[in-house]
Amino acid sequence: MPAVTTGADVNRFADSVRLRAVRMVAPHGFGYLGQVLSSAELVSTLYSTAYRPDRDQLVCSPGHYIIAVFAAAAEAGLLDEDLLATYGFNDSSLEAIGTERSPAVDLTCGSLGTGLSGGVGFALSNRLKGVDDARTFVLASDGELEEGQTWEAALFAGHQRLGRLVVLLDANDSQVDGPVSSITTIDPIAAKFEAFGWDAYDVDGHDVDALTSALASAGTHDRPSVVIARTSTRQGLQVLPAHADGHFIKLPAPLAQDAVSELEARLA
């Protein structure tokens, strides 16, 4: 874990993640950019303040979010940044939806709603082996809360009091058919998890100070934790048109160039 990280550092990390992701998606003209825009601060706070790759486990439950992890891992020096240019192309190990070949994570799942169970398995294994100094971080999405398996896993983790398990929930209110809230009411999320025996931190997912504070506490008590990051799939990229589909953003070349310019200007 970096010794001293300021909020400004994390914000800069997040914009660098956005810029890397824009460059990964641009050659294809479309892709899972909205997931990066919404989770950039969450993932950046994780990498900057909490995640220790030599000890902790990282699960990227929705495989579509793997682009955010790739970008953040490269930014953190954990993944060869030259690889990012191969993202989504034939024969690349950086497939657009995460698979067993995906670097930088202990587990990622293309079939949504299965990752929390994987994280529960890791946390349970640590307990069985007497390892207390390791947290298991599960990046998950609000749409996955519609899958029953998520709640099977949440019940189990609560019952087992897996206190080193931390769910990082990107609540961006976006799924394929539209806003999650227009399809299934999943709120109140915190109360649901609390009722299952979890600690819940419901925060502005673009506020790195709030995220840093939540991540410092989550996974250090005797109950599993969920950090509910309220986010937007349009965050941090003004040039996106108002009608952009957050699940699968179209990024034609002129728009990609505008996006690069905007982010480069902010990082300059």
Place this chain on the structure above:
Amino acid sequence: MLEPPPYRTVLKPYGSALVDVALEREEILCLSGDLTRQCEIDLFQEKIPERFIHGGMAEAHMMSMAGALARKGHIPFVHTFGVFATRRPYDQIVNSVAYPKLPVRIVGFMPGVSSPGGPSHQAIEDMAIMRAIPGMTVIDVADAVETREAVRQIVDIPGPVYLRLKRGEIPVIFDDDHRMSLDRAQVLTRGDDLAVIACGMMIPAALAAAEILEAAGVSVTVVNTPVIKPFDAGTVLDVARGVQAVVTAENHSVIGGLGSAVAETLATAGLGRPLRRIGLQDTFAEGAKTAPHLFRKYGLSTRDVVAAAWSALGREDPLPDVPELPVATGEYAPV
């Protein structure tokens, strides 16, 4: 090598075998889907409680969690009834276990119509859907001796395994020297007119049918194929080349299981033999009071094997008599 029918039965051969192996191998974990006593793992819970995990009625979660535990070096044995072990968590078995080639052992009890509990409890296509998953080993054992053998042999298979087990009183068909092979099917009797290729709970009926057919002048090779995948095509082809016709027998749908594996094997080799497949004929069964009733009603009896042989051999004369074996309490005989 073979005990005579009716067979004596024993209780919990699987549960005691798992405890024996787990005491030697601390990587083994035991997961239960709310069917602990029914899956004989109350023995494990009692002897090795620190490695026993209640998954509850949550099969999807249990499979994905088992995959993650396997990634960390554990060897999880996951237990429930065959229907719940395969139908509900199929996506989780595919994505969380099989695609990553993880050593999770899925143990499904109550195969086919051995349960009178109706279609929700009768695993009639479990072998088919498990066999369709790349890298999955599929095993359907015949008796208590094979069960013990299977537990020991599957521990170190690198990928996932589906083991299908009868629940309750388990017959002892083979003697103590019997060794199950993961690679080789086993020829139990040799004859040159007909081959009966069977697995699991249909082995007793296959052997009984062979005896009746022998008495009627038909010489029969009986092959035991506990490992449905990877399938021992070599033995099946050797046997099929030496006979006029082939009958398969499985306590399962005739689609996708043993009968299909044999058909694929014969066709791929270009070996034409009349083939009859005993099993559920693309139908759900039903709830009943007793399993033997269902074996009869759905065409899984000794008489059905004899009739299939008669048909495959083109015989038009009357079937030989198929006497019912008397069964005392605690004994097991084919229907």
